[in-house]
Amino acid sequence: MSSVDPAQAESLFDEPADERARRPEAAGVPEAQRPLAVRMRPSGLDEVVGQAHLLGPGTPIRQLVDRDVPMSLVLWGPPGTGKTTLAYVVAGVTRRRFVEVSAVSDGVKRVRAEIDLARRELGMTGRQTVLFVDEVHRFNKAQQDALLPAVENRWVSFIGATTENPFFSVISPLLSRSLLLTLEPLGEDDLREVVRRALADERGLGGRVELTSEAEDHLIRLAGGDARRTLTYLEAAALVAADGEAIGVDVLEKAVDRAAVRYDREGDQHYDVISAFIKSIRGSDVDAALHYLARMLEAGEDPRFIARRLIVHASEDIGMADPTALQTATAAAHAVEFVGLPEARINLAQAVIHLSLAPKSNAVITAIGEAIGDVKKGLAGPVPAHLRDAHSKGAAKLGHGVGYQHAHDHPGGVVRQQYAPDAVEGRRYYRPTRHGAEARFSDVLERIRAVLRGRGDDRAP
Numbered sequence: 001m002s003s004v005d006p007a008q009a010e011s012l013f014d015e016p017a018d019e020r021a022r023r024p025e026a027a028g029v030p031e032a033q034r035p036l037a038v039r040m041r042p043s044g045l046d047e048v049v050g051q052a053h054l055l056g057p058g059t060p061i062r063q064l065v066d067r068d069v070p071m072s073l074v075l076w077g078p079p080g081t082g083k084t085t086l087a088y089v090v091a092g093v094t095r096r097r098f099v100e101v102s103a104v105s106d107g108v109k110r111v112r113a114e115i116d117l118a119r120r121e122l123g124m125t126g127r128q129t130v131l132f133v134d135e136v137h138r139f140n141k142a143q144q145d146a147l148l149p150a151v152e153n154r155w156v157s158f159i160g161a162t163t164e165n166p167f168f169s170v171i172s173p174l175l176s177r178s179l180l181l182t183l184e185p186l187g188e189d190d191l192r193e194v195v196r197r198a199l200a201d202e203r204g205l206g207g208r209v210e211l212t213s214e215a216e217d218h219l220i221r222l223a224g225g226d227a228r229r230t231l232t233y234l235e236a237a238a239l240v241a242a243d244g245e246a247i248g249v250d251v252l253e254k255a256v257d258r259a260a261v262r263y264d265r266e267g268d269q270h271y272d273v274i275s276a277f278i279k280s281i282r283g284s285d286v287d288a289a290l291h292y293l294a295r296m297l298e299a300g301e302d303p304r305f306i307a308r309r310l311i312v313h314a315s316e317d318i319g320m321a322d323p324t325a326l327q328t329a330t331a332a333a334h335a336v337e338f339v340g341l342p343e344a345r346i347n348l349a350q351a352v353i354h355l356s357l358a359p360k361s362n363a364v365i366t367a368i369g370e371a372i373g374d375v376k377k378g379l380a381g382p383v384p385a386h387l388r389d390a391h392s393k394g395a396a397k398l399g400h401g402v403g404y405q406h407a408h409d410h411p412g413g414v415v416r417q418q419y420a421p422d423a424v425e426g427r428r429y430y431r432p433t434r435h436g437a438e439a440r441f442s443d444v445l446e447r448i449r450a451v452l453r454g455r456g457d458d459r460a461p
Contacts, residue, residue, distance in 0.1 A: 281356045
């Protein structure tokens, strides 16, 4: 049985009084005093900023809305990308009853009560209900199971929002019955549109406040792709600014208690800081490297750019002195894509610490550089006949593969044999250092080369 008392509503299927009381306007909060992010919430799909891959003509969500059919959606994306907004808009444009449930504060009892009410209204009036479950990943399996009958029978149009990977946080039966839509962090142009709309629109600041271009840049950097955070910071700055004063960087810094990092992602600072970052890691100054990492993150640098530089550095300046450095850097890059900021800052920091403290060697980049240099000079030559493919018809008559010795047939897996073309036979590209793990590889390499050149026996290297 539903716990909703029909006497609390004007009619059986009106929104219950306790639910209405949750809304700011029902609690006596004037429109102008509601949060700016709430006031600026779009009223239609055309007002939604960003997510063009979801909202363009012919996309699934457009088809679902335009045809006004029951639907089940799981919206997956970082905070502030419009998950709640899309749920409100879908309910509004299709004139469905909208019910919002928070997995943080509500449980199965509330969910079942809302489903009972939605089912009765659907049966008696035909009006559909959008059941929006925010933070759906916080529901355990039993709580998510409670949604299945309503989704399966389409008693409600279920919309679940999650910041966690739904393949791990949402049960398979619910996910298989829903359309999964992935929302992306808003880009700089999208956030600028959000800011400028809020400054001009009567629902927002109505042209009463101005924002300098430098402050707008700083605000965009602070937002990190989060539209809600952008509007929250803008509203705070508007309150701090004196009457008639334009919001500058100093006002914004005071409002959000975050210093502006002087950093132009397209200018000199971008190249200077990333250069100092890599050189600090190369020089094993972990504290300086972490400083530059923090500086870039606070300035809004793309974390994927930082991760790519770490991957390059792991081979360029560490290489075989610590082969695990490349694994760590690659794992950090994967974490950036999989987790995203702000949590991925920890993964990047771990990679920076590992690479800074690792023994250093540039033998890898030197080796491939010299090899490429010889090729560019024309030092290539034909592949030795005994190494050529011997599977084609007539290859044996041409001597292809004749005399080839299979390494696995010899003790130690190494046999005296020429592998390089005559033009570069005897050239040594890889010259390992005695740093870290590369010292061991240096010893192994010397024994291998001795066998290949006929200066040693076939003992295992």
